[in-house]
Amino acid sequence: MACRNRRDRAEARPAWTGRAHPIEKPRHFGDTEHDTEMETKRSRVKKLIKAPWVTAFFAALMLATPLAAQSPGPLKIEITDGVIEPLPFAVPTFVARNDAANDLAQDITRVISADLTNTGLFREIPQDAHIARIGSFDAPIQFSDWKAINAQALITGSVLAEPDGRIVVQFRLYDVFSEAPLGEGLQFVGTADGWRRMAHKVADAAYSRITGEGPYFDSRVVFVSEQGPKDARQKRLAVMDYDGANVTYLTSSDSIVLAPRFSPDGSRIIYTGYESGFPKVTVINVATLEKQTVGGVDQNMSFAPRFSPDSSKVVYSAEVAGNTDLYQLDLNTGAQTRLTTAPSIETAPSYSPDGSRLVFESDRSGAPQLYVMPASGGEGSRISFGEGRYGTPVWSPEDDYIAFTKQNAGRFHIGVMRTDGSEERLLTGAFLDEGPTWAPNGRVVMFTRETSGAQGAPALYTVDITGRNLQRAATPAAASDPAWGPLLR
Amino acid sequence: MKSTALLLVAAMALTACGDRLGRGGADGAAGGANGGFGAGGVVPGSANDPASVAYFQQTVGDRVLFLVDQSTLTPEGQTTLAAQARWMNANPGYTALVEGHADEQGTREYNLALGGRRANAARDYLISQGVSAGRLRTISYGKERPLQVCSTEACYSQNRRAVTVLAAGAGV
Known part of the structure; x- marks a missing residue:
């Protein structure tokens, strides 16, 4: 029981918040x-x-x-x-x-x-x-x-x-x-x-x-900063400029935090947090660091959240009695809608830029593959057909590609495909690459690369959508689960 | 004797901590060794005491393992869970949190969901063996808390697990 109390400790507040410095209109x-x-x-x-x-x-x-x-x-x-x-x-x-x-x-x-x-x-x-x-x-x-x-x-x-x-x-x-x-x-x-x-x-x-491409340097990235051994990794939310400067920490390392994503205006971050002892979708205000959990009482675990492009909704996965499905929460009305009802795992949803569709991962065919369905739910159509297992699809802000994680023949890849699943191209390959996120201009992808073995640790990498210019992003410690925020104003 | 008792308490506290992450085995063994040099009889709370948490962890077995990407219980897993259920039925003063875990070969999100499936498979089996549902709760750690840290099947097979973690209490 003594260990359980760790999470009741008052959280260390960072000296300053993740808010960006103001700049007047050019x-x-x-x-x-x-x-x-x-x-x-x-x-x-x-x-x-x-x-x-x-x-x-x-x-x-x-x-x-x-x-x-x-x-x-x-x-x-x-x-x-x-x-x-x-x-x-x-x-x-x-x-x-x-x-x-x-x-x-x-x-x-x-x-x-x-x-x-x-x-x-x-x-x-x-x-x-x-x-x-x-x-x-x-x-x-x-x-x-x-x-x-x-x-x-x-x-x-x-x-x-x-x-x-x-x-x-x-x-x-x-x-x-x-x-x-x-x-x-x-x-x-x-x-x-x-x-x-x-x-x-x-x-x-x-x-x-x-x-002729959109800008992306004036932007920030939220990620999970990691330290400690592999079997007792401590994780906390951090925000940095896209180039690794100005790192600030939003949470303490008392409880596990996973897969954060920015709200469309950058003012909030939604993530999966174990603060309550159980994984719950949580929203943290970047300026005030106030937190709020999301998800129904009957839901054992809620995770893999994302804001809709108009910020009015949150889509996420929830597990009830072992079965994981997609749900949508209307932030204005509080109404919760179940979007899928299959006995398979449905997770990692991502909205199209106009908010009308969702791409997600499901193992309804027997192994994880990518599906697209209307944002209000309904029949999903499968878009991934290559060899291997596909996961964590992310719709490009330019609406031209979907980036994904692919696991095949003992290796992991970050890849892109058209939104109908055609023209699949793998951009990277390694022991463990996962979780792509798009730069605001849709021309660069950041992701987690984890090395193998007992001393294995994750780091953030970027690659452009042609597969060129693979680079490690500078972070003060091991880092995972990056999510690129919007272009700052 | 007083200091021995204190030692035991300390060992138990360590065990409880490790268990939340499914690593109870090693710490529990230390507790058992301490119990061994008592007065010759069964030291309450030691691994020799069939009503102890240490006994549940070491003798009954607090975990079941799964094949790659599977949440179906193996015959060995069913045997272990049946023994867990017998123990819980005989010791009504405990509730259990069933933790589901996955190896690192998979995305974070999928592994969370897979851990949820595994924890629930174990929970459902315990219920089928007569344990009241109100005494059981599940949690998934996905691939966040591996037991073994190497990146080969020898470790992965130990990490694909559901661990039954006891806590004192009657449940609902």
């Missing part, structure tokens, strides 16, 4: 040197896209978009296949507009560079190779100096530290070989604490303008 600003007509800008953008380096770059991303010409038969990605040439870019240290901004200017420049470089799509030309110096943000660009070092994209910027603690970051992106800006200059205003967010905003804008 402002476009007049472009002194290149204040050109809209029409001209568009044609310049087109020209940029036609440039040879951009063609190579786009070809890689095109593989993954619905508009791409598809080769007949099932597409199979070899992880080692098709290494693309990353796009060379230069980002001279942002100009500090006052002395107080000196350090921030360096830090912000460093994070912008890291964001872009870590995508595997860009390569920074080191600053010591630069010929030109950017002494003033508004000075004309000497494009020949940047061409000479083969910088194909150039990012310039400035940082001003206001006496009131706010900082102002301005930036411009240039297509060096067209000698033209790509898009308008942007200005971000925020607190000095939020400097990393401003760097991510700049990098997001550059990434989006060059790739």
Whole structure:
């Protein structure tokens, strides 16, 4: 009984919460040197896209978009296949507009560079190779100096530290070989604490303008931080910036926590927690850390929850007398609806972006496979037919793919398939990969990779949907069950 | 003798802790060794005492094992559960939490559900052998609390289990 009391202990409250630093709405600003007509800008953008380096770059991303010409038969990605040439870019240290901004200017420049470089799509030309110096943000660009070092994209910027603690970051992106800006200059205003967010905003804008994909650097990830031996692992909820910075802990390690997911606006996290002694779906407010459990009294165990895209509902699994089915809770009315009634296991539900359908995992055929059904319940149609066992499907925010875990021949894989189950491609393979989550732009997947044996431990990894650029995400300790949050506002 | 009794209490407390995670065996054995150097008779609460929790864990057997991805009881499992039921029927002052566990080969969610199936398979069998449903509750730990930590079948086979954890109380 003494051990049982562990969970009654007052929970250690973290020093600060997982709330993001505020940033004011970005402002476009007049472009002194290149204040050109809209029409001209568009044609310049087109020209940029036609440039040879951009063609190579786009070809890689095109593989993954619905508009791409598809080769007949099932597409199979070899992880080692098709290494693309990353796009060379230069980002001279942002100009500090006052002395107080000196350090921030360096830090912000460093994070912008890291964001872009870590995508595997860009390569920074080191600053010591630069010929030109950017002494003033508004000075004309000497494009020949940047061409000479083969910088194909150039990012310039400035940082001003206001006496009131706010900082102002301005930036411009240039297509060096067209000698033209790509898009308008942007200005971000925020607190000095939020400097990393401003760097991510700049990098997001550059990434989006060059790739045509949505931004994702200015986002956070919730995950389970782990420590202790494998047979007595301690787990607690943590939130970090997408790149591993600013880790904060939301729960103590007194009870097991599993598989957290953000609410669509990022203000709440829903997870499976053993705080009561039994696994229960629990919602925690990211700012106040208040908790509330979800699930009926007759439900022995409730788990695998997710918010609906409009935040009005929660879908989850519950076990009653050994049988696990899907349930939906209407958060406005409190009404609970049972969505499946099969004697098989139905779990790991995930909404389509419009909230109309659910993809989930069921072993009704004898082994776990993926099914899609209306969000209100009904007949599910099976979408996975390959060899092996499929689980933890997650619908892409772009509505083009479903990512999943696949277990086959003693190995685990993260894969993607179209929402009808076609064009299955495996992105990874290892002893134990599981639990994919999508970046807000639907082009990168994060997941858990656990190593084998007594000393085995989990870590977070990212891979892009072409299967390229597998990278371990930085976390302070072992980590599992990542879930990417929305793009911050 | 007083200190021996204290030792025993300490050993029992350890056992109770381990048992919540299905690791009672090793700690229970230590309790049994302590019981052995008593006055020669049965030390109440020791593994020699048929009414003790230690006896239930070691002699009756507090766990049943499952095949890969299965929640069907094996013949050995049924024999163990029948003995557990006889013990519970003879010792009405206990309730039990039946823990379901899975090995690490599977996703977290699926393994939670599988652990739920296993715990309920054991519970249902206990009920079929006359144990009142009000004395039994189930919980799944999925793959969160392995008993053995290697990544081979030798460990996995021990981790695919349902463990009956006793607690003092009459149930509902």
